[in-house]
Amino acid sequence: MTIQFTINNYTTQLGENLYIIGSLPELGENNIYKAIPLKFIDNKWQIQVHFKSIKSGTYKYFSNLNQDTYLRKLPIMPQNTTEILEISDDWSPQRTDPWYSEIYDIIQPKTQFKTSILDNLNPAVEFEEQRVIIRCFAAYEAGTLEISGSGNQLLNWSTRFKMNQIAPRTFELELLFEPQEEPFAFKFLRDGTYEAGPNRCFSYRPGVQVLNCFYRYDCIPLLRVAGISLVRTQFPLQKVEKMVDFAHSAGFKTIAFPCIHAVDSSFALDHAVFGLDDASVRAEFDRIPLFERVESTIQRVQRSTSLCYWLPGYAVYRAVQGDPDLLGSFATDREREGFISRVFFTEKRFQSAYFVAFEQLLLHELLETAVRYAHANGIFLTGEFSFTIPRKSHNLWQFGRFYTQGSQGAVDLEARTSCNLNCPVLNWGSLKEANYVFLQHQISQLEQYFKHVVLATSEQFFRTWEIPAECFRTNGRLGRFSPANPIQISSIPVHNPQRLVLPNLAISHLVPAVISREQGQRLVSLDILTVKGDSYEFQMSEKAACKLLHDQPVLQESVQKINGNRCMAPDLAYPLLNCHPLIQNQLQCSETAFFKSLSQAEQDVLRGISGNYFWNQHCCWIARGHERLQWLQGIGQVLFSCRGRSEHQFEAEFLKQGILLSNQFQFQGSSARGWMSLTESNISFRDSLLEQKFRVDEYIKSISGERNSQNSTKDKIKILMTEMLNSDSMITLVHLDDIISLADGTPLAHDLCSDARLCGRVQRLLAGAGREYGRRGE
Missing domain, CATH: 2.60.40.10 (Immunoglobulins)
Known part of the structure; x- marks a missing residue:
């Protein structure tokens, strides 16, 4: 069969x-x-x-x-x-x-790819005529590829010759010529359109000649990172068609949307999502007859200049008036008006079940429309998964035991500074008992619209490691950020600075892919590794490992591989290889004979485009661990600048280090968070004109108590680092060694150590006692 x-x-x-x-x-x-x-x-x-x-x-x-x-x-x-x-x-x-x-x-058998001429070519046979085999590789999928040119065989540009497709995006055509001295010119056509650039020229030579070409585009294909290019958008969902058209013309495959909390988010009723500016919405709102007719004993809608006050009620009204069938059992006009009045004029409408139901319905319809249009144009949407939810979310009713108020937020610093504004956040203790049910529900909601789902904030990524690995071993929904087994959650303290940088060195499984047993025993004898059960434990901090690479080159390969195994997970396709859990490349040999016939430079370009670029850069990231300290310096400059560089520059720089955390440098939305525990209320806000303003100076003054003073950049960094080192923020503890290393050897280190509250902690770290600090879980 x-x-x-x-x-x-x-x-x-x-x-x-x-x-x-x-x-x-x-x-x-x-x-x-x-x-x-x-x-x-x-x-x-x-x-x-x-x-x-x-x-x-x-x-x-x-x-x-x-x-x-x-x-x-x-x-x-x-x-x-x-x-x-x-x-x-x-x-x-x-x-x-x-x-x-x-x-x-x-079914009946269908047509296969055409066989390449080279597969049946006998090199021992000599031909009198000139045989030219022209091959063309199209970086983007092409329905047809044709060739036109000068000379008798190509009929002097009067005819287009269809090329045979011999492999995905690979086309071939054979031409026979009598020996001539004059070269001929030609060009490729993709779907009836000539390629960009000047005519191609070819000179005759006796025998059989294979000419490998790349189709030329108006815009040179950009390097693909892990095979996917992202276009991040804050556009209204009604304008997603324009974004899709842009992505399609630019060769992008994926559009990444900002955080949408399943179908529970106030994102649906944000005026930016509606695509309405203040003036037009307010004018239309004032013309609503119901506004003057509805009697309410609770509260009348105020004529406020704050758009956020009356927009939710207006959104519900607009949805109901546009589609009366939405109300279902509320069939009569009287009942419909009564329903609207209860939503529109309820004092606590943000907690209203009526309002949430319509919000979900509206967002669902917007996303469905966007997905259909995007898929029709070959574009896929990527969403972001956020663990923090609005107070009005129906998840609070359905999964109330998983949420709490106050100090259990993504950033523990919020409890002391009241930054989370009483927003419900996950109860991590309850999640450990029944996280599979909760996460499966959340991801299933997002999978209705998005091809991939990524974590919304870097803080949540690190907190995710506290969830048992079992909850990620589903039927694939969470496979893209499965932590596998790099951390033994039950045995490592929660607040351990080394908890996310300990290598995964299980002797029975991973060591053969990292170092040999002989190398492992040698490193044990040098007190670089210790044996615990069936695993090795790396005794050095990342800074100490980098110093060892510099001082003892003979150990470079072994220590480099171990150091590179920090925070890694087994690859899905090759379990003996490790990679970052958000990367999980499946390195599969797919080099064809045509690919191998290209020059080394051309092969390198194609490997870069196809995704190996990401893996190579990741290997460089492993080899240059000490350079990651520069991230902090760059991030510090961003936090204390008014605008900073563009987001795409940030992502490009960060991707070169071999790791991508969604929203890492995203300061463009009301749900965006900073990298260093700075929450949305401290970083940015939107005024009525949708302008983005940064409040870093106000934040510095608030935590330093210096309301009226002007702080220099050095003072700001000092204040920020002081606050971080005194907090219990998970992200802070993870990068504590790097922060101290950044300050080491600078005047800032003296300033930090001179602080009485930090003297003991910082001096121990600077003295190389970070390992003991982490082991005790202080």
Whole structure:
């Protein structure tokens, strides 16, 4: 019997190939190295596999840049079946039970890629005529690729010749010429449009010649980071079509939206999301007849200049008036007006169940419209997952035990400074008992609209490590940031500065991929490693490890690999390789014969575009750990500047270090948080004109008590670091060693140590006692 596997609804990146693997011998017996590559035929990825029989079995898809973690069941088929079955799967099916394929159709075999001329070419045969095999690689998917040019064979630009597609994005055409002296010119056409740049020229030479070319675009394809380019947007959802059109024309594949709390967020009723400015909304609001007619015994709507006061009620009114059927059982006009009045004129409307219901409905409709338009244009949306929620969220009613008020926020500093404004935050203690149910619900909500979901803030990322690893081992929803087993949560104190930088060196599993046992024993003898149970423990701080690399080059390779294993997780495709849990590259060899025939420079460019650029930069990040201290210096300059550099520059610089935390430098929304425990109320706010203003100076004055003084940059850094070192903020403790290392050798170090409150803690760290500090969990 034969089964044709087909993937639907998946747009590949440059250099990305899809593979299938399964439990049966015909599918590689779940051996990643025996995976079968799918072929790109008729704008679909598919492959035919012949089976003797199928009594039971499973299969799954993955790519060299991404992984589909859904396990699927093979159909039961008797022996000697002659039919051809098609299994048509979605890459990430959104079904109640995603474990099985649903579509099995009997089909006829379809056209395969055309065979390359070089595959059947005998190099021993000599030809009198000139044979030119022209190949072209198109960085972005092309429906057709044609060639036109001068000379008799190309009919002097009067005709376009269609090239044969021999592989994804790879096209080929053979031309035969009589020996001539004059060169000929030609150009490629993609979907009927000539490529950019001057004409290409080719000179005749005897024999067979292969000409490898890259299709030229108006805009040179940018390097793809991990195969995905992001366009972050604060645009109104009604204007997402413009963003999609821009992303499509620029070659982007993904648009990253700011934080949307599932379908519970006030983001839905933000005037920026509505696409309405103050003047137009206020004018329309004043014309509402119901505003003058409704009688309310609680409170009449005030004619306030604050948009946030009356916009929620207006949004509900507008939704109901635009679609009367939304109310369902509220059929009559009288009942409808009564419903609106209860929402519109309720003093505590922000906690109103009526209002929340309409907010969810409105956001759902906006997102669905945006998703449909984006997918139709080959663009996918990426959302952000936030653990902190608005007070009116229905999650408080459904999962009340998971939330608390006050000191359990993402940044513990909020409890003392009242920065969280009594916003409900997660109760991490309760989450440890039933986090799977909660997280599965949250991610399922976001999966309705977004292809990928990322964590919204860096603080939440680090707090996530406190959640047991079991809650991440779902059917793939949380696989992209699965922490695997880099931290033994039960044995390491919560407030331990080393807790996120301890290498994962399980002797039974990871050490062979990091260092040999002989190297491990040698490092134990040098007091660099100690043995604890079935694992090694790294005895050095990151700064000490970097110093050791400098002082003892003979140990460089071993220590570098160990140091690079900090905060790493086993790769999904190659468990013996480690990478950052937010990265998890699937490095799969996919170099074709055509790829290997290119020059080294061209290969490097393609590797960069296809995603290996990210991995290479990550390796450089491992090798240059000491340079990460420069992050703090750069971040400090950003926090104390009025505008700073553009966000894209921040992301580009941070990605070069090999790690991406969503929203790391995002200061553009009301939900944005800073990196150093600065919350939204301290950093930025929106006035009625949507202008972004920064309140760093006000924050510094508030924590220093110097209301009327002007602080220099040095004083600001000192005050900020002083506040951080005295806080219990998780993000602060994680980077405590780096902060002290940054101050070491500068006048700032003396200032810090001279502070009576910090003298003991800082001096111990500067004296190299950071290891003891972390071990005691002080």
